[in-house]
Amino acid sequence: MCAKTPTKAVLRPASARLPPWSAIGQILLLDLVFSVDSIITAVGMTEHLPIMFIAVIVAVATMLFAAQPLSRFIERNPTVVTLALSFLLVIAMTLIAEGFGSHIPKGYIYAAMGFAGFVEGLNLLARRAKEKRKPVQNKPALTHRTAG
Numbered sequence: 628m629c630a631k632t633p634t635k636a637v638l639r640p641a642s643a644r645l646p647p648w649s650a651i652g653q654i655l656l657l658d659l660v661f662s663v664d665s666i667i668t669a670v671g672m673t674e675h676l677p678i679m680f681i682a683v684i685v686a687v688a689t690m691l692f693a694a695q696p697l698s699r700f701i702e703r704n705p706t707v708v709t710l711a712l713s714f715l716l717v718i719a720m721t722l723i724a725e726g727f728g729s730h731i732p733k734g735y736i737y738a739a740m741g742f743a744g745f746v747e748g749l750n751l752l753a754r755r756a757k758e759k760r761k762p763v764q765n766k767p768a769l770t771h772r773t774a775g
Contacts, residue, residue: 654691704754710747714740 673679701708717740721731 654694655687704751706747706750710743713743 717736721736724731
């Protein structure tokens with residue numbers, strides 16, 4: 628009997644298998660989906676159709692140009708994501724409370740968000756200063772071998 632040797636599958640990251648045109652298409656589609664908030668804002672702020680179109684185009688272009696730097700920043704500072712999600716939660720709870728007729732002064736919300744942003748900024752600065760103080764370890768210590 629001849630046993631076949633199993634072949635190992637080569638695993639590649641998903642980004643390596645994705646053609647560039649497909650990635651660009653997905654980014655544009657996501658930008659259009661997420662620009663719905665820009666459309667709603669534009670409709671709420673103006674009744675002029677050309678201004679609405681310009682607002683959406685500017686929003687999509689901004690997202691395209693800001694995606695890469697923002698992605699790198701978030702990758703280096705994951706706590707910012709938690710802060711952003713907590714801001715969304717505060718805004719959502721405020722909207723729900725106002726939907727039930729309870730008024731929450733916006734000054735309280737802005738003050739809390741501003742303070743949280745300030746504290747996160749201090750944390751980012753402290754983390755950056757701590758990283759600069761770390762000693763650089765280029766090479767491991769040499770060990771001498773003795774003949775036995």
